[in-house]
Amino acid sequence: MPxxxxxxxxxxxxxxxxxxxxxxxxxPVNAYSADELLSVVRWLDADGTTRTEDELLRAAMKEMxxxxxxxxxKEALGAAVSAARD
Numbered sequence: 001m002p003x004x005x006x007x008x009x010x011x012x013x014x015x016x017x018x019x020x021x022x023x024x025x026x027x028p029v030n031a032y033s034a035d036e037l038l039s040v041v042r043w044l045d046a047d048g049t050t051r052t053e054d055e056l057l058r059a060a061m062k063e064m065x066x067x068x069x070x071x072x073x074k075e076a077l078g079a080a081v082s083a084a085r086d
Contacts, residue, residue, distance in 0.1 A: 017046045025065030029073045032064070037080040040064060045084055057081050 021039040023032065041060050045051070051059060057077045058069070066073050 017048075018043055023064075025063065027065075029064075029066065029076045032076070034076075034080065034083075037064075037076055038083055041077070041080040041084045053078075053081050053085060056084075 021036065021043055023036055023040060029037075037060070040063055041056060044059050044063060045056055057074070060077050060080065061069060061073060064077075
């Protein structure tokens, strides 16, 4: 009788993170579509790190190349975070 196959590695059994969205960081927030912002937030949220909504917003802000959290950025990314978590 042949030996049993080896157990899969943790990487093989863990859900795969989606591919990083294609976007150009550093543009004004209103240059991104709602779908682009949502895809970045969902990509960040799928990395396995537990984050509050505020932490996710700030992670997205950093990934998008924003250095300050102004009202337009907060509104746009906040909407993307809310949509991703619904």
